[in-house]
Amino acid sequence: MDIKDITVVVDLGGDRPATGVAIDLAQKLGAHLTGLALAYDPVVPGYAVTPVPVDFMISARNQALDEAKNAQQAFTKLATEAGISSEARIIEVMSGGGLDGIVHDVRLADLVVISEDNPEQPEPVRDALIEAVLFHAGAPILITPRKLSGPVDTSHVLIAWDGSITAARAVRAAMPFLKAAEKVDIAIVDDGKELPTGQRVTAYLARHGITATPTTVPNPKKDVAAALKHYATESGAGLIVMGAYGHNRLLEWILGGATRGMLKDLTIPLIMTH
Template identity: 30%
Template structure:
């Protein structure tokens, strides 16, 4: 992985995400692009007048004011990004595009090896599912924690021999090779699990030594089992397939993927 992008916006949580991305880029000897979605100003839906503090403000004037605010926020976000990458001596670029955050990240992800975004929070925009399912590139979702290690020393790989799991595993290969320990976890009834020896041998051919585990899940669903086992083993990264479907043309993550993204405490690399 030599080309990473990170979603940059004006929230208070953004700095921690950029810091994590910069440390990851430094670890992988990769360059990092900050991607900012420039929101188009919206024409007020009224009779053409907005009552402001200084009196009547016409809709076009309001439109210009909103555009100025948007550009100012973008400049502040760029300054934050530049400060973070400078601290880590990472080769960096800055990219902006008008549009929604998910669409802009998807556009730039297709020219990158991995996109780094944040876990959704209450009241905020959730772009993780959209980017993971539409970008065609691996997405690294960062949890809402003040400071995270980008070491990825112990990686948990969720494995069920599906297309999505295979894609995620191979997308994560540079991180797996750099890890000190890799655990391959299969969850579900033993009779329904694929033989683990072939994937273990395949990873060994790529110089990745893994510990293969099976958990029947018991009364827990796969998502809760994966999150719990990750915590029990002290893993600092989860690698998993992004499973989804498209009801009414809207991309929606499946139950396991959604559960993990909601309850994650370590970064999650997802591929679809």
């Protein structure tokens, strides 16, 4: 499937690396780019003893809208300068209303670009936003490291393969990047179970004109994410493609897992699907 419709969640402040990445991809792929700036309603703690003054709530909401408008304007300026087809809008995230607004907005996107959260300039509910898009929007996500200083290097793509349905979906979603790459590797991390051979995915890619090399990655510390990150860095990959939450979602959130491990301290851009 071609990528012709990209949505980026515009960070409210900082360097906004996701916006730069999305604009670059829109230029290369000839895609339309939508910038979403999120305005978060103020949240009142459940343990609050006294009612929060109405004036405070109004002021906090207005501030959130102003921040979203500034982000929207910053996106519009950059997109216009890049000469791409684009639009920008603000979505209000209501207290207690979840993230339904953005989920509905991105359901027809071919790719959603979101930046990893920056602890020095944290975005509200960033982890929950990524999870909501993964599980409820059905769109692949490109998560950019917060310290990314330039466009995504798509010349060398690494596929994290475990034979799961989510990994297969990720491969199909990333097909435009795989076809354009100069080198495609398939990493099969030893997780102590019977490993897929990589033969089927290699043959599948070959039928699409893509030559890929499978490699079994050792995992002495029994940490799939750490092993995958190390291999990706050592091999010089510029983009990782993997399925998200291939195992029990609740168990991964409680005990940790490959998905959570990959999303922590990200150094290489990551395409994920569920």
